[in-house]
Amino acid sequence: MANEEPWTPRSDRPSDSELWDRMAAWWDEKQGDDGDRWHRLLIEPGMERVLGHVSGLRVLEIACGNGRLSRRLAQRGARVLAIDASGEMIRYARERETLAPTGTDYRVGDAASLGSLADGSFDLVVAGMALMDIADAEGALRETGRALCNGGRFVASMIHPCFDTGEEHSCWVAERHAYETRLFRKVGRYRELFEHRAEWRVGDPSVPEQSFETPYYHRPLSWYFRALNAAGLAVTAFEEPEPTKQFLAESSQGPSLLEIPLHCVIEARKLRT
Numbered sequence: 352m353a354n355e356e357p358w359t360p361r362s363d364r365p366s367d368s369e370l371w372d373r374m375a376a377w378w379d380e381k382q383g384d385d386g387d388r389w390h391r392l393l394i395e396p397g398m399e400r401v402l403g404h405v406s407g408l409r410v411l412e413i414a415c416g417n418g419r420l421s422r423r424l425a426q427r428g429a430r431v432l433a434i435d436a437s438g439e440m441i442r443y444a445r446e447r448e449t450l451a452p453t454g455t456d457y458r459v460g461d462a463a464s465l466g467s468l469a470d471g472s473f474d475l476v477v478a479g480m481a482l483m484d485i486a487d488a489e490g491a492l493r494e495t496g497r498a499l500c501n502g503g504r505f506v507a508s509m510i511h512p513c514f515d516t517g518e519e520h521s522c523w524v525a526e527r528h529a530y531e532t533r534l535f536r537k538v539g540r541y542r543e544l545f546e547h548r549a550e551w552r553v554g555d556p557s558v559p560e561q562s563f564e565t566p567y568y569h570r571p572l573s574w575y576f577r578a579l580n581a582a583g584l585a586v587t588a589f590e591e592p593e594p595t596k597q598f599l600a601e602s603s604q605g606p607s608l609l610e611i612p613l614h615c616v617i618e619a620r621k622l623r624t
């Protein structure tokens with residue numbers, strides 16, 4: 352099939368969920384209940400606009416991390432089941448749920464294999480900044496399409512595949528012209544499907560145990576549209592979140608992101624069968 356992915360699991364390295372397990376404590380602390388600056392002030396305001404009202408909806412969050420988004424949706428009246436492949440992420444999500452219950456149900460599970468969930472049993476499936484982290488994203492989208500009821504929605508935020516193909520293959524480039532410095536985004540390997548490691552610097556980068564690596568799977572935008580379509584989902588909204596005023600005030604990357612978005616939000620609706 353046109354969407355065939357080139358990576359195969361290798362036994363000589365930790366599994367994806369083990370790599371996420373290793374950074375779960377740091378991720379939980381970094382995201383807390385409100386999200387870090389990038390999530391709180393850039394990505395999630397755009398995602399919230401697309402999500403709209405969720406009260407009374409049966410919601411499934413795939414790749415929920417520490418469950419921050421799920422809890423927020425539950426507080427707004429949704430009935431939420433949240434899954435993540437990392438047992439450690441789910442442990443932190445449950446800890447937070449115990450401290451401030453919202454009724455969210457957390458389970459360890461692979462988004463590409465949701466066999467225990469009945470067909471058509473959700474009104475909304477969400478994935479916050481996760482599709483590019485899932486090796487079998489095609490399987491995850493297929494399962495999403497199966498789990499959604501007719502007319503149900505899938506809403507996902509993710510790295511913008513057109514402008515961010517990973518640290519090694521895309522970057523900001525500044526050019527000094529006569530009267531101003533202009534900023535451009537340089538992007539390579541866009542059309543390819545490839546796997547690489549995202550590095551998360553936790554503290555002093557020269558101290559090895561102070562950085563984590565997680566797998567990242569680049570696919571072009573057309574790949575996602577095709578995979579959504581194959582899963583019976585039609586794209587109904589596509590947003591490229593702009594930095595909020597507060598983000599602009601707090602982050603040196605703010606002005607660049609006014610020109611070029613590094614994240615996007617996709618809404619797709621299950622076609623009636």
Ligand SMILES: C[S@@+](CC[C@H](N)C(=O)[O-])C[C@H]1O[C@@H](n2cnc3c(N)ncnc32)[C@H](O)[C@@H]1O
Pocket residue numbers: 367368371382413414415416417418419434435436437440460461462463478479480481484485486487
């Ligand atoms: C960048 S984190 C995002 C977590 C959360 N959605 C958030 O916004 O904080 C990516 C998450 O995807 C999860 N993940 C990766 N592959 C997965 C899979 N196949 N099934 C379920 N979760 C997966 C990881 O364990 C990790 O928690």
